[in-house]
Amino acid sequence: MSDVKKITVLVICFLITANLHSQILISILFGDKLNTDKMTFGLVLGPAWNNLTGYAESDAQTNFNLGIFLTFKLKERLFLQFDALAKYKLGAKGLPVYTLGDATLDSIYQHGSLQRSISYVGLNTSIQYRIWKYLNVEAGPVATLRTKAMDFLKADHELGEQVFEKDMKESTTLFDFGLATGTSWQFSKGKGLKLGVRYFWGLVDxxxxxxxxxxxxSFQVNLYIQIGGKKQTINGSNSNSK
Structure with a gap:
């Protein structure tokens, strides 16, 4: 990898990623400061059902995603949201197996199954429009950087289930890019929890x-949990309300 590519990767890592512990710490420390009438900040988490195109057979692989989000209110019904993806996976299971170049291993796994799992960090950017009450529709690009890629070949054996792990980092693309669209419902009259569903359409082989x-x-269910925010007065009204 050239020096330019290495620097590019490092810059992208610095800009759009942080490890899970630091994201949670940021949420706790700065949640109150980052939640205003025009901006909402917090944690995003939820399950995803992933698959890969181009294979004769495959099944959806379930993963759990985790990150932080930052939403800006542009107009009364228009929002811009960034989801920083710290724990984000794609892949599939039930894929046809391939030869491992070893007669013993091939005899064990030739009738087994293959699961592919790719870990990423990245950024989901979406424009969201509130179409009715607190119901939003959204669309936007997703850019991710691969951190890990593994193949798991599995087969039943007289000694129990056998699993062979193979590092596929050099066989996968470093970056992935695609488009996502979805819908969400904002609870508590526009504040607090938000529940959404999203479909990701990858454009990279x-x-x-x-x-x-x-x-x-990838079909994703996301729960958005606002961290901090406006404090409540004794009578239950917002102390910073208009």
């Missing part, structure tokens, strides 16, 4: 050496 275009697909 994640395994270039394999036949076809092996792009990611």
């Amino acid at each position: 994640l395994y270039p050496a394999d036949a076809g275009t092996n792009a990611a697909r």
Whole structure:
């Protein structure tokens, strides 16, 4: 990898990623300061069902995603949201196995199954429009940086289930990019919890050496938890309300 590419990767890592512990710490320390009438900040978490295109057979792989979000109110019904993805996975299971180049291993796993799991950090940017009460629709790009990629070959054996792990980092693309669209409902009259569903449509072939275009697909359920925010007065009204 050239020096320019290395610097680019480091800059992207610095700008859009942080480890999980630091994100939680930021949420706790700065939640009150980052939640205003025009801005909302907090944690985003939830399950996802992922798959890959281009294979003769595959099943959805379930993962759990975690990150932080920052939402800006642009107009009365228009919002700009950034989801910094700290724990984000794509992949699939139930894929056809391939040869491992070892007669003993091939005899064990030839009738087994393959699970592919790719870990990322990244950024989901979405424009959100409130179409009715607190119901929002959204769309926008997703850019991610691969941190880990593993293949898990599994097979039943007389000694129990056998699992062979193979590092696929060099066989996958470093970056992934795609488009996401979805809808969400904001509870508590526009403040507090928000529950959303989102579909991600990957545009990058994640395994270039394999036949076809092996792009990611992901259906996600996201819970947005606001950290901090306005304090309540004794009579229950917002102390900073207009």
